[in-house]
Amino acid sequence: MSDMETQAELYSDEKLIVEELDYSEEIFTIIKDENYEDVIPSFCESIFRDSLYETSSDVMSDYMLDLRNLLKQLPRPFTIVQEFYHIDSSYRDTYYTYFSNQHFHVKRYSRRLSFFAQEVREEDFFAHDTEIQKQISDHFMGACVLNPLTTGVMGRTLINPQYVVNSKVLPIYVRLSRYELNIYGKKFFVDAFPYRMQDEETMRCAEVTILNLLEHYANSYRDYRSIVPSEILENEQKHSHERVLPSRGISYPILTKVLSEFGFSPRLYNLSSIDKYSLSKVTQEDELKRNLHYYIESGIPVALNLLPTGNNGSGHSIVCIGHGNVNKELIKKAKRNKWISWDNKDHCHPLINSADFYEDYVVVDDNQPIYQVRPFQQLSLYPDMRVENIAVPLYKRMFLDASDAAAIVRSILHHEQFGIDVWADGFLDCREDVVIRLFMASSRSLKYYRSKTLKNFYARETYAIVPMPRFVWVCELYRTDNYEELKAFGEIIIDATSALGRGHSACSLILMHYPNVIGIRYPEQTNPEFDEMIELEEDDLFDGYRKNLNKIPL
Numbered sequence: 001m002s003d004m005e006t007q008a009e010l011y012s013d014e015k016l017i018v019e020e021l022d023y024s025e026e027i028f029t030i031i032k033d034e035n036y037e038d039v040i041p042s043f044c045e046s047i048f049r050d051s052l053y054e055t056s057s058d059v060m061s062d063y064m065l066d067l068r069n070l071l072k073q074l075p076r077p078f079t080i081v082q083e084f085y086h087i088d089s090s091y092r093d094t095y096y097t098y099f100s101n102q103h104f105h106v107k108r109y110s111r112r113l114s115f116f117a118q119e120v121r122e123e124d125f126f127a128h129d130t131e132i133q134k135q136i137s138d139h140f141m142g143a144c145v146l147n148p149l150t151t152g153v154m155g156r157t158l159i160n161p162q163y164v165v166n167s168k169v170l171p172i173y174v175r176l177s178r179y180e181l182n183i184y185g186k187k188f189f190v191d192a193f194p195y196r197m198q199d200e201e202t203m204r205c206a207e208v209t210i211l212n213l214l215e216h217y218a219n220s221y222r223d224y225r226s227i228v229p230s231e232i233l234e235n236e237q238k239h240s241h242e243r244v245l246p247s248r249g250i251s252y253p254i255l256t257k258v259l260s261e262f263g264f265s266p267r268l269y270n271l272s273s274i275d276k277y278s279l280s281k282v283t284q285e286d287e288l289k290r291n292l293h294y295y296i297e298s299g300i301p302v303a304l305n306l307l308p309t310g311n312n313g314s315g316h317s318i319v320c321i322g323h324g325n326v327n328k329e330l331i332k333k334a335k336r337n338k339w340i341s342w343d344n345k346d347h348c349h350p351l352i353n354s355a356d357f358y359e360d361y362v363v364v365d366d367n368q369p370i371y372q373v374r375p376f377q378q379l380s381l382y383p384d385m386r387v388e389n390i391a392v393p394l395y396k397r398m399f400l401d402a403s404d405a406a407a408i409v410r411s412i413l414h415h416e417q418f419g420i421d422v423w424a425d426g427f428l429d430c431r432e433d434v435v436i437r438l439f440m441a442s443s444r445s446l447k448y449y450r451s452k453t454l455k456n457f458y459a460r461e462t463y464a465i466v467p468m469p470r471f472v473w474v475c476e477l478y479r480t481d482n483y484e485e486l487k488a489f490g491e492i493i494i495d496a497t498s499a500l501g502r503g504h505s506a507c508s509l510i511l512m513h514y515p516n517v518i519g520i521r522y523p524e525q526t527n528p529e530f531d532e533m534i535e536l537e538e539d540d541l542f543d544g545y546r547k548n549l550n551k552i553p554l
Contacts, residue, residue, distance in 0.1 A: 022046050025084075030119050032077040040071045043080070047111065047146065048153075066154055066197070067146070069369055073164045074141065079120040081183060086112035090211065091147045091155050093228035094202040098245060099149075107148035110155060114183050115141040117163065125184070133186075140188040143181055145196075152199030152366075156215075158192040161362075161371045162552050169373040173549040174322030174362050175299045177220040191550065193301070193321050195370040204249035205317040207232055208366050209303045210258055212319055213393055216301060223395070224263055235261040252305045252389040255317070259393050267401045269390040282337050286356070287403075288387060289376050293355035294402035295392050296323050298440035299548030304363070305389035306380050315388070316367070316380055322549055324360030324373055326484055331357055338433060341414035349420050349428060351413060354437040354483060397497055398440070398471055400508070404500040405473040406438055412492055412506055413475075417528065420477065423514035424490060428479075435478040437488075437544065440496060443468035445547050453543040456536050459518060466511055466520040471496040476544050486544030490514045515539055 023029055023039075023046040031039050044064040071080075088110040099106040117139040124132050142159030158179050165172060176191040194212045198204050203211070210232050217224040235258045236244045244250075250258075256266040269291055274284040295302050307315040334356035341348045359375050367381055379387065394401070400408075413420045413436070420434060428434070450463040477490040491513045498508035506528040512519045516539045519530035 024049070027082050028120060028122055028125070029080040029082070030077060031071065031074075031080065032119075036072070036076055040068055043071070044068050066369070067144070070144065070154075070159075070164070073369070074115055075117055075163060077119050078141070079116045079118065081114040081116065081120070081125070083112040083114070083183065084109070086110045086145065088112070088145045088147070088155055089226070090196070090229055091145070093230050094199070097230045097233070098202045110148065111146045112143055112183075113146065114143040114181070114188070115159070115163075117141050125186075137188055140190060142190045142192055143183070147199070149199050151201070152197040152203070154195075154197045157195040157370060158190050159195075159370060160191050161193075162554070164369070165371050165373065165552060169324060169360065170553055172322055172324050172360075172362055172373055172552050174371070174552060175216075175296075175301055175548070176321075176550045177216055179219055193319075193364055193371075195364050195366075197366045201246045202233070203229055204247045205366060206250045206252075206255050207236075207247060209317040209319055210255060212364060213259075213301055213303060214262060217393065227262060232258060249314075249317075252303075252317075252391055255303065256391050259391065263396065264393040265396045265398065267392045267394055269392075269403075271386070271388050285386070286337065288390065290353060290355040290406070291402045292320065292361075292376075292387070292390055293323065293358060294406065294438050294440075295390075296320060296361070297355075297437070297548065298402075300392060300394070300440070303391040303393070304379065304387050305391070306385040307388040308382075309384045309386055311388075316365075316382070316385065318363045318365040318379065320361050320363050320379075322362035323358050324362070326357045327359045330359055331480075335433065339410060341410075347421065347431065348414055349424070349432055349434045351410065352433050352435045352480065354435050354478075357483075395471065397469075400473060400494070400496045400498055400500070402438070402440075405440075405494065405496075407500060408494055408498075408508055409436065409438060409473070409475040409492055412494070412509055412512075413477075415506055418506055418509060418512055418519070420490070420514070423512070423517060424477075427489065427515040433480050435480055435483045437476040437478065437483075438473065439545070439548060440471055440473050441545060441548060443470060443472050446472065446474065446493075446545060449545055449547055450542075455540050455542070456538060458534055459513070459536055459539065459542075462518050462520060462532075462534050463511070467523055468493070468510055469495055469497045472510065474545065478544075482541060486546070487541040488544050489541055 023043040029043060044067050048064055091110050095108050116136060120136055141163045144157040145155035146153055147155045161174060176193055178189055178191050181188050194215045196208055198208045211229060214227045218226045233244050236250055239254050239257045256268045259266045271284055271288050274287050292302060301319050301321045304318050304320050305315055334352050337356055338350040338352045340350045360373050361376055363372050363374060363379055365372060412418050447463055451460050454460045473494045473496050475492045476488040478488050493511040494508040495510055510521055516536045518534045520532050522531045525531050
């Protein structure tokens, strides 16, 4: 027999095995380049035949689609590890709250699929060899829960975006959290943001948005606790005029009320309520996008309410967790929208907002595959939908919101005592443009980052000793040629616990860092004056702060 005939026979035997194998009972399934086109459909069909009420080919094809697309995105070869009787806290809660009361039987166990970016055999997975176990752990991509429902089959899904995001849109910058998963008695860790689908009975898109946000915060900070869907529904009921089950969705004003019940002090922005300025080229939509970008750059996931243009039709709710790379075409538009102090228009340095450099944002949308990178104008799959509301889950002591922080920064940068025209005049050319990058950060993380990256010893010492509240607003300053490499020449730090009224008098200013000088104010200083001024003989450009978001790829 020839080599070609032998290979054909082997391939025929392998294909026969694929067709006969019931993957719903297989713990370990390896998917490779040479078999994925056969294995993935057979795998999905085996699982869904076991889970769904209906098993007609049309129904099977529809509900296999999301899982099939996810599996095709994963880099091959990879291994699926199945847990058949998985207890998912979210699904089990909705089961006892709602599905167990239905006449026809609904299963109470979920199924969990865990993914490893290599071939994993049973004898290796359960081996005692520490090197083998470390290698398996290092290749853990995440996991997906499948619920025994006909709608919203994909439950809690945690997958590292580096394995599923299209390489053409990289790099992206996203907010993630490290999750611990226990799989057959072994601990694995994955950096991810929660994703799940609405079941259209207990949870619609707005409830899914809340659950994803709350899970992220509970996993990231000790100030918040884990929440199950029934708790969200109970708090919805407090603010609703009718029953909340079966769910019909909720409005964003109620969504922010629910967030406040769980310890947040949310801020709600509405497109039509943003001020219009007749002499400005900046539109209401531009300003809304800027506010979104400030929060995303701060590492704060934001809930977005999408409505059809003209508000005719049903809306949708998604979560925005990151942004794409700088769009060079938008830099030209940003320069046209630069801000100039009217009082000093003849000699001031115009301010270009770096938020205007970005078009693409990373969203978690149950109508789309996980981690979609889409332009701000078309975040939804559906045409003619725009962002109408933004709900920001702020910490209870973050009193100063993004729009007020931006107004304070502009006021300080053109202040007659603290302004950039006074302190950077010898560094910048006359009327040279300055790019501003605004974000919020924890003072602890900011101090740590500056202590690691600032070259000047006295600069590092100054950042370390100046008292700061738990969170601060930071405005980094760049020359236009240095922004893409994030090499700043200065920054302003203001108090995130202050308010706009006091801020316009510069009373919220904590630290100003201009070329060769740093000024700091202590909490006892109520007047807009510096307690200390530190001169720096050698003050090089310094790295922009990068700790709020994870860069993918690393």
